[in-house]
Amino acid sequence: MTAGGAEGHEVVAELCPRGPMLLRGVSAVRDEHGELHEATRPVVAVCMCHRSQRLPWCDGTHKAVRRD
Amino acid sequence: MLCPRDRGPLSAMVRLALLGTEDLDLERFTRLADDVPAEGVLTDADLQLALWTLYEPHYGGFEDVPADREWDPRLLAARGVLERRVEAELRRRTGDAVAAGLAAEGPLGERIFDVVAADDGPKVAAYLHRHATSEQVVDFLRERTIFHLKESDPQAFVLPRLQGAPKAALAELLYDEFGGGRPSRLHASMFADGVAAAGLDPRYGAYVDDVSATTLAVNNAMSLLCLHRRLRGAAMGHLAAFEATSSVPSRKIAAGIRRVGLPEVVAAYFDEHVEADAVHEQLAARTICGGLVEQDPGLEEDVLLGVAVCLHLDAVAGAELLDRWNHGPAVAAVAADGPERVAS
Numbered sequence: 001m002t003a004g005g006a007e008g009h010e011v012v013a014e015l016c017p018r019g020p021m022l023l024r025g026v027s028a029v030r031d032e033h034g035e036l037h038e039a040t041r042p043v044v045a046v047c048m049c050h051r052s053q054r055l056p057w058c059d060g061t062h063k064a065v066r067r068d
Numbered sequence: 069m070l071c072p073r074d075r076g077p078l079s080a081m082v083r084l085a086l087l088g089t090e091d092l093d094l095e096r097f098t099r100l101a102d103d104v105p106a107e108g109v110l111t112d113a114d115l116q117l118a119l120w121t122l123y124e125p126h127y128g129g130f131e132d133v134p135a136d137r138e139w140d141p142r143l144l145a146a147r148g149v150l151e152r153r154v155e156a157e158l159r160r161r162t163g164d165a166v167a168a169g170l171a172a173e174g175p176l177g178e179r180i181f182d183v184v185a186a187d188d189g190p191k192v193a194a195y196l197h198r199h200a201t202s203e204q205v206v207d208f209l210r211e212r213t214i215f216h217l218k219e220s221d222p223q224a225f226v227l228p229r230l231q232g233a234p235k236a237a238l239a240e241l242l243y244d245e246f247g248g249g250r251p252s253r254l255h256a257s258m259f260a261d262g263v264a265a266a267g268l269d270p271r272y273g274a275y276v277d278d279v280s281a282t283t284l285a286v287n288n289a290m291s292l293l294c295l296h297r298r299l300r301g302a303a304m305g306h307l308a309a310f311e312a313t314s315s316v317p318s319r320k321i322a323a324g325i326r327r328v329g330l331p332e333v334v335a336a337y338f339d340e341h342v343e344a345d346a347v348h349e350q351l352a353a354r355t356i357c358g359g360l361v362e363q364d365p366g367l368e369e370d371v372l373l374g375v376a377v378c379l380h381l382d383a384v385a386g387a388e389l390l391d392r393w394n395h396g397p398a399v400a401a402v403a404a405d406g407p408e409r410v411a412s
């Protein structure tokens with residue numbers, strides 16, 4: 001999935017199988033409660049399993065979730 | 069940092085050669101190195117310190133050693149003698165794990181995560197989380213100074229040996245490790261702030277005379293893999309396993325640090341690694357290792373070798389730490405905590 005941006009500066013979201021969503025070049029992520037979380041690194045991992053203790057960021061907890 | 073104190077004949081010969089006191093007799097050096105039995109290579113403090121000391125001129129160097137010793141052919145030959153012993157032993161110990169990884173199915177990135185998840189090494193992070201005393205946490209930090217105060221420096225040597233997507237991803241990962249343009253966020257600087265707050269000397273190499281042989285072996289393996297272009301696949305496999313065993317354990321270590329009441333800045337370093345390494349493990353396993361093997365399928369075995377080397381050495385070093393800290397019921401309690409392990 002690709003969000004629009006200035007030419008040559010598009011933001012590409014990368015969905016990792018069984019893992020988080022990687023976002024490059026974003027300045028912040030707004031969570032479902034409307035709260036804005038500043039992105040402090042060049043690539044951020046957004047939690048997709050909703051079990052992270054550091055939402056909206058991935059903290060690796062998805063690995064403890066049983067896989068099929 | 070000054071050239072470390074020797075711990076036996078090999079490290080003494082290296083020290084004297086680096087200081088310019090005595091030329092290194094390569095024949096004698098080789099004979100002494102060959103005297104170390106294969107199964108003892110990774111735990112021999114003299115051999116591991118000699119190798120660590122031979123690598124260091126490629127990094128920060130020693131104040132009392134002339135800079136041109138870095139490319140002294142005789143010292144490089146001595147380094148090669150030790151490297152051949154260490155590499156052979158690492159390959160011997162990880163042969164079965166590499167074969168199992170090759171036989172497994174699915175994309176390489178996924179297989180790396182599976183191998184790491186299936187590993188059941190000693191649970192240092194779980195012990196630090198629930199049971200360690202303040203002194204044991206500080207002991208852990210002291211051993212870790214050898215690695216964290218030059219964090220990611222070995223992997224930076226690999227960048228020119230990669231191309232395309234894996235190179236871009238490693239650069240992205242390293243940029244984050246090196247603070248994203250902010251010196252105060254250099255991971256090595258953050259660790260220095262933490263160890264200073266914990267009452268330790270934050271200067272790189274301050275504890276090289278004190279750390280265990282296996283701590284030196286863990287660090288030497290990274291230099292071995294990262295300084296040889298032919299081993300670039302293994303260097304990146306090692307990085308992937310390292311990152312994939314960091315995020316969850318870092319959370320436990322941070323909790324343990326808070327539990328024993330060490331200053332907040334110590335825990336903050338491990339907090340940073342919870343989020344950072346959740347990103348880095350994806351980059352390293354999928355984009356770097358997966359991409360590398362897509363470009364050059366012949367590197368698959370090397371990548372899996374690096375993964376296995378990281379897991380094996382961390383198990384050896386972790387077992388030694390747990391053994392040093394106690395022989396009591398706490399270890400059994402950790403063993404009951406479930407299948408988790410720590411690498412970083």
